[in-house]
Structures are given as structure tokens and as C-alpha cells.
Amino acid sequence: MTEPDFATRDDTWWRERRAERLARDVVATDTCLFRPDQLLLSDAAAALVADELEQLNGRPDDGNEALAAVGLQHWRVPGREDLPEQALRLRAVAEARRDDREGESDLVVSLNHVLTGQPKWAGGPATHPVATKDSRPESRGSAGRPPDITVLDTGYDHSVRAVHPGMAAALRPDPSDVDALRAPGTTELLGEAGHGTFIIGLVLLMAPDLAVDPGRVLDPDGVCDDVQLCQELLEARHSSPVINMSLGGYTFDDAPPPGASRMIERLMPDRVIVAAAGNHGSTRPFWPAALKHVVAVAAIDDPAAPTPPAWTNRGPWVDVCTQGVDLVSTYVEGVYPTGPTTSEDFTRHAWARWSGTSFAAPLVAAELARRVVEGRAQGQPVSADQARRDLLASLSPVPGHPELGLLYEPPVDPRRP
Numbered sequence: 056m057t058e059p060d061f062a063t064r065d066d067t068w069w070r071e072r073r074a075e076r077l078a079r080d081v082v083a084t085d086t087c088l089f090r091p092d093q094l095l096l097s098d099a100a101a102a103l104v105a106d107e108l109e110q111l112n113g114r115p116d117d118g119n120e121a122l123a124a125v126g127l128q129h130w131r132v133p134g135r136e137d138l139p140e141q142a143l144r145l146r147a148v149a150e151a152r153r154d155d156r157e158g159e160s161d162l163v164v165s166l167n168h169v170l171t172g173q174p175k176w177a178g179g180p181a182t183h184p185v186a187t188k189d190s191r192p193e194s195r196g197s198a199g200r201p202p203d204i205t206v207l208d209t210g211y212d213h214s215v216r217a218v219h220p221g222m223a224a225a226l227r228p229d230p231s232d233v234d235a236l237r238a239p240g241t242t243e244l245l246g247e248a249g250h251g252t253f254i255i256g257l258v259l260l261m262a263p264d265l266a267v268d269p270g271r272v273l274d275p276d277g278v279c280d281d282v283q284l285c286q287e288l289l290e291a292r293h294s295s296p297v298i299n300m301s302l303g304g305y306t307f308d309d310a311p312p313p314g315a316s317r318m319i320e321r322l323m324p325d326r327v328i329v330a331a332a333g334n335h336g337s338t339r340p341f342w343p344a345a346l347k348h349v350v351a352v353a354a355i356d357d358p359a360a361p362t363p364p365a366w367t368n369r370g371p372w373v374d375v376c377t378q379g380v381d382l383v384s385t386y387v388e389g390v391y392p393t394g395p396t397t398s399e400d401f402t403r404h405a406w407a408r409w410s411g412t413s414f415a416a417p418l419v420a421a422e423l424a425r426r427v428v429e430g431r432a433q434g435q436p437v438s439a440d441q442a443r444r445d446l447l448a449s450l451s452p453v454p455g456h457p458e459l460g461l462l463y464e465p466p467v468d469p470r471r472p
Contacts, residue, residue, distance in 0.1 A: 088169035125317035172277035189472030193221025202268035208251035210271030247277030256385030261421035285314030296439035301413035338370035354379025379415035
């Protein structure tokens with residue numbers, strides 16, 4: 056099977072349109088995306104560079120429970136166009152002033168990096184959801200138990216109850232989990248509207264009896280930041296044993312984004328995180344997938360003859376690969392613009408075909424959650440971490456492609472209606 060043709064999308068138009076929407080809140084450089092005027096510092100680093108922060112007219116953004124829990128502070132530094140350089144300078148000052156006192160080895164100075172849902176990313180390779188006449192029987196739902204898996208993504212849409220009633224029966228949402236889908240005053244779907252709905256459909260295809268928490272961390276443009284993700288992970292700490300995150304990004308210094316990485320470390324080993332490896336055709340560490348204890352999932356085409364599409368990330372930090380090309384799943388109602396005069400129409404049939412590591416990751420996450428649920432039902436409890444270790448031990452490397460990790464073949468073909 057070959058990668059589908061997505062020539063109907065006008066990439067130049069789409070990227071310009073997206074960049075215009077994001078320009079007020081996101082700084083895009085050749086190396087990363089970040090929030091303007093925002094820094095994250097460890098408590099120790101902030102104390103050592105207090106005078107420099109004052110000279111920069113910096114002020115702490117108090118009251119962030121999640122960051123405080125992992126020893127970080129959120130600072131606003133107004134009007135700094137050279138924020139990456141300032142971060143490096145502050146880090147160097149803190150390092151020069153450090154001593155052996157307890158706590159001063161933890162010297163973090165970082166940007167508030169922006170993370171995005173995959174496959175969409177300004178300037179990166181991507182596909183759009185393609186309308187299809189295909190569909191498949193939906194989940195029969197789960198009987199009121201707490202969630203077995205959390206999908207931190209764009210959330211869900213209220214109309215899912217009418218459009219995909221089987222899915223609705225499996226959801227454990229709260230009011231903050233709603234996918235806004237459209238920009239105010241428009242009828243067009245935004246760039247990653249329905250991203251979470253598509254992923255939840257794949258989870259329930261793999262394991263129809265799972266209960267799903269559709270947590271919203273991405274906006275309909277597919278954007279969040281390190282602070283927001285850290286907060287959402289804190290709230291998920293009492294939720295399900297498996298968390299899927301089909302999102303990520305790069306950092307200005309290739310170090311892990313401190314908020315998300317520290318909170319993920321706190322969740323281990325009681326929670327297992329599965330994350331998309333990214334769609335930039337790169338071996339550069341893509342966070343949070345590249346974290347040591349996160350299951351990073353790359354994409355292949357056909358498990359029978361596994362070959363990577365050009366856009367999938369790969370490298371020594373990738374753990375698993377599985378199908379991620381031309382998958383079929385649930386989508387939302389609306390019109391998805393692909394150019395000034397072209398669009399995909401989902402108003403009559405809310406099913407789509409879509410490609411990306413975003414959609415490979417939930418196949419693996421669903422397998423882990425299924426193992427936990429089945430063990431519980433059989434009276435032989437299996438932790439999420441044990442399920443992770445058992446799954447990885449059962450898989451083999453991809454022949455000829457060690458950079459893709461181990462090959463997972465799902466029990467159901469997600470490309471077939």
C-alpha cells in the first residue's frame with residue numbers, strides 16, 4: 056500500500072493561514088515554537104538570578120499548582136525578542152553562582168515551549184483529514200466504570216452523541232473537555248478540529264470495551280504549551296492508568312521541556328504515557344516522546360512489509376512503530392478547508408481517513424489499556440507498567456529499520472472499513 060495522495064490541499068495557503076492565526080500567541084523559529092515573553096525557571100535558578108530577572112522587568116506568574124509541585128516557576132519577561140538568548144544568559148549566570156548547597160544543582164532556565172498535535176505543524180509535513188464513505192461498527196460502550204485510558208488532545212464535540220453514539224457511551228468527559236472545532240463566527244473546521252475524536256475512534260476500534268477520558272489540552276488549532284500540558288497531566292494523575300498524547304514539539308536547546316517532563320516523571324510508574332514520535336522526517340528528539348520512560352510511537356505503512364513514510368520521525372529514542380498511513384476513524388461534522396476554493400465535506404458522513412504518528416500512537420496505547428482491563432477482569436491484576444514491559448518484550452525490531460524500534464501489529468487493520 057502506498058501513501059495516499061493529498062494534493063488537494065494547498066500547502067502554501069494552509070501554512071500562511073495557520074501562521075496568521077498563531078502569530079499573536081506563538082513565536083516560530085527554525086528550531087522550535089515558544090510563547091513570547093515567558094520563561095520557566097527552577098526554584099533554585101530563580102533565586103540565583105533574581106537581580107537579572109528584576110532588570111528584565113520580569114514578574115512571576117503565581118498560583119500555578121502544577122509547576123509548583125515540580126519545583127518550577129513561570130515568569131513573564133515583557134518585550135523580549137531575544138528570549139532564547141536571554142534564557143541561555145540567565146542559565147550561565149545561575150551556573151556561575153551555584154555552590155554545593157542543597158537544591159542549587161537543579162538549575163533550569165527554559166522557554167515555555169509550544170507543543171502541537173501531530174500531524175499538523177506550521178512548516179512541517181502534514182496531511183489533512185480526507186472525507187470517506189467508509190465507516191465501521193462503533194464501540195458498544197462500557198458500563199459506567201472509571202476511565203481505562205486518557206486521550207489528552209483536542210477533547211470531544213457535543214454532537215458526538217448524535218453522530219457517534221457508540222463512542223459517546225464510552226466517554227467519561229467533564230465540561231472542560233469540549234473541542235471548540237471552529238473559530239468564533241465561522242462555520243469552517245479549524246486545523247486540528249476533531250483530532251481527538253479521530254484518535255478516540257481508533258482506541259475503541261482496537262479495544263471496544265474501554266472507557267475513555269477525552270481530556271482537552273490542545274486548542275482546535277492543535278496548540279498547547281509546556282505549562283498547560285504540565286497542568287493537564289497533574290489533573291490526570293488520578294485518572295486512567297494509560298495516557299495517550301498525540302502531540303509534541305522541539306525545544307530551543309534540545310533539552311526536555313521541564314514542565315511536562317517533570318510531571319511525567321512524577322506519574323511513573325503508576326501511569327504509562329504513550330506519545331506520537333512526530334511527523335517531521337527527523338531523528339531530532341521530539342518531546343515528550345523522546346523521554347526515557349515514555350513509549351514513543353513512529354509510523355509505518357503495512358506491517359506485512361513495514362516501510363516508514365518519509366514524514367515519520369525516527370531514531371534511537373523511538374520505542375515502537377505501527378500503522379499510521381491512511382487510517383479510517385470517527386470524525387466530526389463540518390467543512391474542512393484545504394485551500395481558498397477547496398475543502399473536505401464532513402456534513403453528511405463524519406468519518407475520515409488521516410495519516411500521522413498521531414494515529415499510530417493510540418493503537419499502542421489501546422493495547423496497553425486492554426491488557427490492564429483484561430487482567431483485572433480475570434482476577435490477575437496487571438499494572439500499566441507491567442503491560443508496557445510485557446508488550447515490548449513480545450515485539451521484534453523492524454527488519455532493516457532499527458531507527459523505528461519494535462514492530463507492533465494491531466489485531467484489527469485500522470485502514471479497513
